[in-house]
Amino acid sequence: MAEQRNVVLVDGTRTPFMRSGTAYLSQTSYDLARIVLRGLLERTAILPEDVGYVVMGTVIQNLRTSNVARDAALAAGIPNSVPAHTVTMACISSNQAITSALETIRSGNATAAIAGGVEVMSDTPPQFEKKARERLFEAQGFKSPLEFRRLLSGMSPSDFLPRAPTISEYSTGELMGESADRLAAAFGVGRKEQDEYALRTHTLAAKATDSGRLAAEILPTAVPPDFELLTEDNTIRRDTTLEKLAKLPPAFVKPLGTVTAGNSSPLTDGASAVLLMEEEAARASGYEPKARLVDYLYVAQDPGEELLLGPAYAVPRLLERNGLSLSDIDVVEIHEAFAGQVLAVLKALGSERFARERLGRERPVGEVEMERVNAWGGSVSLGHPFGATGARLVTTAAHRLEEEDGRFAVVTACAAGGLGHAMLIERIGED
Numbered sequence: 001m002a003e004q005r006n007v008v009l010v011d012g013t014r015t016p017f018m019r020s021g022t023a024y025l026s027q028t029s030y031d032l033a034r035i036v037l038r039g040l041l042e043r044t045a046i047l048p049e050d051v052g053y054v055v056m057g058t059v060i061q062n063l064r065t066s067n068v069a070r071d072a073a074l075a076a077g078i079p080n081s082v083p084a085h086t087v088t089m090a091c092i093s094s095n096q097a098i099t100s101a102l103e104t105i106r107s108g109n110a111t112a113a114i115a116g117g118v119e120v121m122s123d124t125p126p127q128f129e130k131k132a133r134e135r136l137f138e139a140q141g142f143k144s145p146l147e148f149r150r151l152l153s154g155m156s157p158s159d160f161l162p163r164a165p166t167i168s169e170y171s172t173g174e175l176m177g178e179s180a181d182r183l184a185a186a187f188g189v190g191r192k193e194q195d196e197y198a199l200r201t202h203t204l205a206a207k208a209t210d211s212g213r214l215a216a217e218i219l220p221t222a223v224p225p226d227f228e229l230l231t232e233d234n235t236i237r238r239d240t241t242l243e244k245l246a247k248l249p250p251a252f253v254k255p256l257g258t259v260t261a262g263n264s265s266p267l268t269d270g271a272s273a274v275l276l277m278e279e280e281a282a283r284a285s286g287y288e289p290k291a292r293l294v295d296y297l298y299v300a301q302d303p304g305e306e307l308l309l310g311p312a313y314a315v316p317r318l319l320e321r322n323g324l325s326l327s328d329i330d331v332v333e334i335h336e337a338f339a340g341q342v343l344a345v346l347k348a349l350g351s352e353r354f355a356r357e358r359l360g361r362e363r364p365v366g367e368v369e370m371e372r373v374n375a376w377g378g379s380v381s382l383g384h385p386f387g388a389t390g391a392r393l394v395t396t397a398a399h400r401l402e403e404e405d406g407r408f409a410v411v412t413a414c415a416a417g418g419l420g421h422a423m424l425i426e427r428i429g430e431d
């Protein structure tokens with residue numbers, strides 16, 4: 001069998017992440033995807049014709065450009081001969097984009113590929129109920145004013161009111177935040193712990209911003225109407241204190257829930273992208289790749305019972321099949337959908353009962369040292385543009401490996417549908 005081709009991360013970048021309804025209100029997913037692709041091309045100085053494939057993740061599609069990867073790639077100057085596709089896998093959509101690009105390179109179908117993701121929650125298309133959609137469909141065939149009267153017959157005006165989509169699990173109807181609340185309760189993660197974690201992530205994100213560490217991955221971005229140059233995430237709350245967090249009411253399970261606006265990831269707009277290459281080709285082109293993408297896997301659990309617990313299943317399997325243990329992992333980048341979800345995952349990894357009953361192992365997977373976890377902030381503080389978070393995690397993990405002089409990083413995330421992902425990344429030292 002031919003030796004497997006190594007796939008490396010040459011570099012990654014992202015727009016600043018912005019709370020929905022703020023700086024990117026004028027933008028569509030196509031706009032931000034085009035901006036980030038152009039930014040990546042410039043940053044890496046790769047010739048657009050040397051890119052063999054483009055794949056991007058997104059969750060809430062704009063129907064006019066449902067293959068946003070293709071349309072944004074064309075607009076970014078990537079030749080029309082370069083194929084592109086868009087994937088969706090809820091909050092791990094750009095993780096899926098990265099692994100799709102990785103497989104495209106591994107299989108020899110490309111030497112260099114761009115993967116990324118985009119989400120503009122500010123541009124969520126309003127939805128009509130099925131009954132109204134049926135009537136509107138029929139109306140396409142109406143010609144006379146008399147026929148148009150039929151549009152409303154038997155319908156009330158409220159049937160035509162557009163509804164904002166909810167962030168809920170389709171199969172159960174449960175909101176993500178409700179599920180996070182149940183998960184936290186099931187693992188005995190209290191409100192105080194969640195608020196402390198929220199304060200930690202905001203504090204670390206502010207520090208990483210001020211020290212310029214996050215600037216290394218952020219693409220300064222200017223958009224209409226005022227074209228102010230945006231260089232930082234506006235999701236970070238520098239005014240956060242435990243006292244303020246403690247006063248916030250439950251956001252989902254009322255009145256007794258523990259998940260609040262303060263310990264949840266906010267609704268966010270943003271885009272991210274990475275350049276992946278076959279290792280030898282990258283070196284031959286004069287690049288010093290940042291990290292090797294060693295291995296990855298996806299898991300899926302019951303969305304009713306364990307919607308956001310995927311990392312607790314994915315990480316042990318990934319470590320085991322690579323002969324590693326948690327103590328070998330210098331950098332952990334875990335998606336923070338909610339503070340309570342991260343803390344529940346960490347508790348699951350340290351739990352003997354979880355190991356025995358859920359993983360079929362004699363011993364717990366292990367305790368994760370907190371200083372290794374999301375040291376530059378996470379989705380609660382940096383925001384979570386659904387389709388773009390995965391590529392942020394991978395880029396940050398590679399940068400942290402360099403900065404912290406580590407060898408292995410694990411990137412892991414949960415997603416709607418009970419899905420989970422974990423990826424093993426190895427820093428490429430000077431050899």
Ligand SMILES: CC(=O)SCCNC(=O)CCNC(=O)[C@H](O)C(C)(C)COP(=O)(O)OP(=O)(O)OC[C@H]1O[C@@H](n2cnc3c(N)ncnc32)[C@H](O)[C@@H]1OP(=O)(O)O
Binds near residue numbers: 265
């Ligand atoms: C796999 C996955 O990723 S699943 C996750 C998918 N994502 C989600 O489900 C999104 C979850 N988040 C949300 O839905 C929303 O952010 C919500 C519902 C939690 C909160 O939304 P909003 O109420 O619009 O949040 P908003 O930012 O206005 O905050 C509400 C209040 O809390 C305050 N607040 C929020 N965060 C903080 C903080 N860190 N410190 C202090 N106060 C805070 C705000 O100032 C605001 O106060 P005000 O009412 O006095 O102005």
